[in-house]
Amino acid sequence: MGNESTVSEGKWIGSPRDFTVERHVADTMISAHWHDHIEINLLLEGSMTYLFNGKQEYVEAGRMVLFWAAIPHQTIFVTPESPLVCVYLPLVDFLALPIDAASRQAVLQGAFVNEAEASSGTINVRERWADEWLVGGSARQQLVKDEVSIVVRRLILDHTFDRPALASNPRLSGSEIRYTQLLTDLIGQRYGEALTLAAIAKHANVHSTTASRAFRSVLGISVMEYLTRYRLARAMQRLAETDDSILDIADDCGFGSAARFYEVFKRQTGMTPRHFRVSTRPR
Structure with a gap:
């Protein structure tokens, strides 16, 4: 989640290469945002609900959750005065972990991973991460990184992959969430095609105005902005995991041309697709 007061819609949090640990009081977010990290949350007290990838995800105290934050997400419900530890693991560092391909792809394709249980001793260790990251010096910071890697x-x-009962959100109607989930599912299936808002709405059998209003109400961004982010997320996965040509990736992910792909990729990440691919490979 991060310090949401510093986040603007559609902007990245910090640098995608920075590992960061924060502790703060959780709060609801005005709109959805994204950043290119694997985000790890540990709520120390209370509960909260995310809108993640068009779906509601419940988070309870003491159970760590993990998700790829390049997918739009927004907290819509938080119990008052709930302390939260957030870890931002760079995508490059996540890809370097010895995790099986199927599990890694599940995370990069939108899995919201919930910890089954946590002991009080484990919670205390993770709560300590934020303090040691801020004032512990380089040796202790490296220990925090090592501990996070093992926990992940x-x-x-x-x-x-638990999905407990969902908390209600009085600001959003059931139809808005339903339409948004329908649209995000459709984009996940057809993102490689040449799509317009009208085409997406037609495929979903929803009027384009209704689709646009519902989508922005739930996620805080437009349907087409989400489509671009989803395409970019899938392209990042291909760049990291395959040797497919950049032209093929651009075409398969719906960018239409390598030039358009380079333009969007550089604007959103600060690096070229080729540079990103090199950065994900062992040296």
């Missing part, structure tokens, strides 16, 4: 590996290995 265990979390992925356990395949915890």
Whole structure:
């Protein structure tokens, strides 16, 4: 989640290469945002609900959650005065972990991973991460990174994909969430095609005005902005995991041309597709 007061719609949090740990009081977010990290949350007290990838995801105290934050997400419900530890793991560091391909792809394709359980001792260790990251010096910061890597590996290995009962959100109607989930599912299936708002709405059997209003109400961005982000997310995965040509990736992910792909990729990440691919490979 991060310090949401510093985040503007459609902007990245910090640098996509920065590892960061924060502790703050959780709060609801005005609109959805994204940033190119694997985000890890540990709520120390209370509960909260995310809108993630068009769906509601419940988070309870003491159970770590993990998701790819390049997918639009927004907190819509938080119990008052709930302390939260957030870890931002760079995508490059996540890709370097010894995690099986199927699990890694599940995360990059939108899985919201919930920890099955956590002991009080484990919670205390993770709560300490934020303090040691801020004032512990380089040696302790490296220990935090090492501990986070192990915890992430265990979390992925356990395949915890719980979906508890969802908290209600009085600001959003059931139809808005339903339409948004329908549209995000459709984009996930057809993002490689040449799509306009009218075409997406037609495929979903929803009027384009209704689709646009519902989508922006739920996620805080337009349908086409989400489509671009989704295409970019899938392209990043291909760049990291395959040797496919950049032209093929641009075409398969719906960008239409390599020039358009380079333009969008550089604007959103600050690096070229080729540079990103090199940065994900062992040296």
